[in-house]
Amino acid sequence: xxxxxxxxxxxxxxxxxxxxxxxxxxxxxxxxxxxxxxxxxxxxxxxxxxxxxxxxxxxxxxxxxxxxxxxxxxxxxxxxxxxxxxxxxxxxxxxxxxxxxxxxxxxxxxxxxxxxxxxxxxxxxxxxxxxxxxxxxxxxxxxxxxxxxxxxxxxxxxxxxxxxxxxxxxxxxxxxxxxxxxxxxxxxx
Numbered sequence: 001x002x003x004x005x006x007x008x009x010x011x012x013x014x015x016x017x018x019x020x021x022x023x024x025x026x027x028x029x030x031x032x033x034x035x036x037x038x039x040x041x042x043x044x045x046x047x048x049x050x051x052x053x054x055x056x057x058x059x060x061x062x063x064x065x066x067x068x069x070x071x072x073x074x075x076x077x078x079x080x081x082x083x084x085x086x087x088x089x090x091x092x093x094x095x096x097x098x099x100x101x102x103x104x105x106x107x108x109x110x111x112x113x114x115x116x117x118x119x120x121x122x123x124x125x126x127x128x129x130x131x132x133x134x135x136x137x138x139x140x141x142x143x144x145x146x147x148x149x150x151x152x153x154x155x156x157x158x159x160x161x162x163x164x165x166x167x168x169x170x171x172x173x174x175x176x177x178x179x180x181x182x183x184x185x186x187x188x189x
Contacts, residue, residue: 011116021087
């Protein structure tokens with residue numbers, strides 16, 4: 001790798017962002033900064049509000065912590081050795097993290113490589129309806145999630161970056177998805 005890289009995996013909850021990002025980290029190298037690192041930290045030490053208005057306020061504060069973290073990285077990133085930062089983020093209407101991450105990439109002279117993982121709603125619902133996801137409180141009501149998907153998907157963030165890769169992983173195995181992304185990343189090495 002000749003330059004820093006900021007790789008962003010984004011998609012709906014249960015689209016495979018963490019699974020693929022973790023595999024990229026293990027096989028290709030990089031520093032993984034999953035969106036759950038921030039949310040789960042607060043989820044484990046606070047009582048996450050059930051009220052939608054309070055949840056948005058809570059979420060906004062978590063986002064500010066994530067932004068403060070980016071500011072620390074911006075100031076102290078390793079300048080002698082190229083580094084690959086791997087982020088994950090959900091795509092939601094009004095989500096501005098990808099744009100801020102793209103600015104961060106410019107600031108540290110890195111290639112910004114957004115990877116959008118699309119999944120058909122029926123596949124997402126099946127992936128969400130597992131005990132693990134219920135235990136993580138990620139999706140407590142799959143039917144309600146299905147309705148949210150219908151609202152979110154048309155308004156979701158879509159990067160216009162020339163480095164963008166869009167994959168529909170509905171029918172792909174984890175290995176097939178990984179191989180396509182690895183091939184895409186090779187262009188920037």
